[in-house]
Amino acid sequence: xxxxxxxxxNRGMNSQTPLPxxxxxxxxxxxxxxxxxxxTGYSIEGLKAGWGETAFRQEAIAAAVLLPASFWLGRHWTExxxxxxxxxxxxxxxLLNTGIETAIDRIGxxxxxxxxxxxxxxxxxxxxxxxxxGGIWLAALYARFFT
Numbered sequence: 001x002x003x004x005x006x007x008x009x010n011r012g013m014n015s016q017t018p019l020p021x022x023x024x025x026x027x028x029x030x031x032x033x034x035x036x037x038x039x040t041g042y043s044i045e046g047l048k049a050g051w052g053e054t055a056f057r058q059e060a061i062a063a064a065v066l067l068p069a070s071f072w073l074g075r076h077w078t079e080x081x082x083x084x085x086x087x088x089x090x091x092x093x094x095l096l097n098t099g100i101e102t103a104i105d106r107i108g109x110x111x112x113x114x115x116x117x118x119x120x121x122x123x124x125x126x127x128x129x130x131x132x133x134g135g136i137w138l139a140a141l142y143a144r145f146f147t
Contacts, residue, residue: 053087
């Protein structure tokens with residue numbers, strides 16, 4: 001029997017909740033360099049899974065062009081960091097959105113208002129990150145060529 005913790009339930013009473021079992025998730029028992037090594041592997045697998053998504057792949061290809069361009073366009077290290085960071089931010093938000101969509105799809109394929117809402121909010125986050133990146137890049141281009 002796994003160890004349990006007492007926590008108040010929604011009625012203010014204590015309920016017994018099992019703690020995560022290391023046998024079910026070995027990552028929970030790892031420490032130090034072993035945990036870092038395995039976490040890095042999981043991150044690489046996440047990037048591979050992201051590459052399987054069309055939107056992420058398009059953004060990664062755009063990043064292959066825009067990241068080197070940020071070093072050319074940026075006139076100071078802070079400008080370069082902002083330009084590159086905006087591009088990476090879009091990719092980060094896209095991965096999070098894909099994670100949300102994947103988790104929702106795992107729950108079930110049937111339509112549900114809350115599932116739609118979660119997916120729509122993830123999509124809105126991607127849109128806002130794209131608008132932010134576009135605004136930063138347009139401002140930098142304007143500053144470089146028109147001032």
